[in-house]
Amino acid sequence: MIAENFNYEAPSTLEEAISLLHEYGDEAKILAGGHSLIPMMKLRFAAPTHLIDINNIPGLSYVKEEGGMLKIGAMTKEVEVEDSEIIKSKYHLFTDATKLIADPQVRNFGTLGGNLAHGDAANDHPAVMFALGASVEITGKDGKRTVPIDDFFHGFYTTSVQHGEVLTEIQIPAASGRFGSAYHKAERKVGDYATAGVAAMVQIDEDGKCTRAGIGLTNVNSIPMRAARSEEVLIGSDLSESVINQAALFASEDCNPSEDLRGNVEYKRHLVKIITKRMLNKAISRAK
């Protein structure tokens, strides 16, 4: 399959990329890892007239803790997240998630920024970002702005990133104290999109009380979503079995899956309930 023809440019600075994006308007697409965009172009679901490859721009790929934040450069590849010592030691849900994203070859290319900016509710990192309470830094002509993940996804393939802008960094409140997180998705085969997926994060104080909680859901709503009612019952609780069951029930009630080849609505809600329960228990055990 061959994509429609387009012009290709690979600028070496962010300023240059932004100015090209302004010049070409909505006819241009940013090429990051390309493993969502190129297949869409081959199928002719997308036919941008200009591709702006941002792989040659230095300084967009890093994982670091700084000023109480975990900062991940938008062009950081899945494999780099997988191999990062900071991630492996503290942010276990990334390790859980990246292992389930596509396959090793795709993870050598796919980027975290691209996974979010693609705006697909079936992608895995949106749920991870909801669970961790992330914000996204977007750079445009007039400088940088930061958007909380809750305001980032607008609709099918639509996010806060406007024409002429580039998603540049992901910012996550750093793990502190007794912090645990976990992610799992049910998939039909390796590399498939989730039938349903759940990301969970808890922070627990010395008395065993939950001080922070986050739950994000994958592919069970038209846009990536947070299970807000579930978080409410967790925060301030002792994370007892009944609280976890309630949180899992709320997540299964509040999601809005649609029936497809991966399963019917009832089945997907059931999966959300079970996986939420399991991921909460896993996150809690990791927080000890």
Place this chain on the structure above:
Amino acid sequence: MTKKITLKINGAEHTMEVEPRMLLVHAIRENASLTGTHIGCDTSSCGACTILIDGKSAKSCTVLAVQADGKEIATVEGLATAEGLHPIQEGFHLNHALHCGFCTPGMMMRAIELLEKNPNPTEDEIRWGIAGNLCRCTGYNNIVSAIQWTSAKMQGKELPSTEPKFV
């Protein structure tokens, strides 16, 4: 519309004029006439087109040729030398790790990066490591054995038996 690019494939420079939409796998097969890299699904699912770009395994049906401009590309044709087969080829040969052979070039290129990053992988790590490569003949067991054999060979360890296993 076309762009002039240079691909360093198995050490040899290939300069070509390509449309930006040309896929890397087509540039390798058609422009550089190296047809050892196969096109299977053409949707980045099967891994038959796996090559190495600067040492990293990639599905060349989902990379544009222009993206690989100036990069070092390794394909199956570069594995064997005048001295003989590459250990991964020897491993596949001795362990009966192929039937039709269609997936083999991609499987071997993927295994090379896997062993480079993790010289002594467990069976589980090998199976996750080749999760992006489909084989419809072997049932994978012999491929896993071949990669285990190659791992031992490359580290100078005692070689596992290559007798067929019936499982």
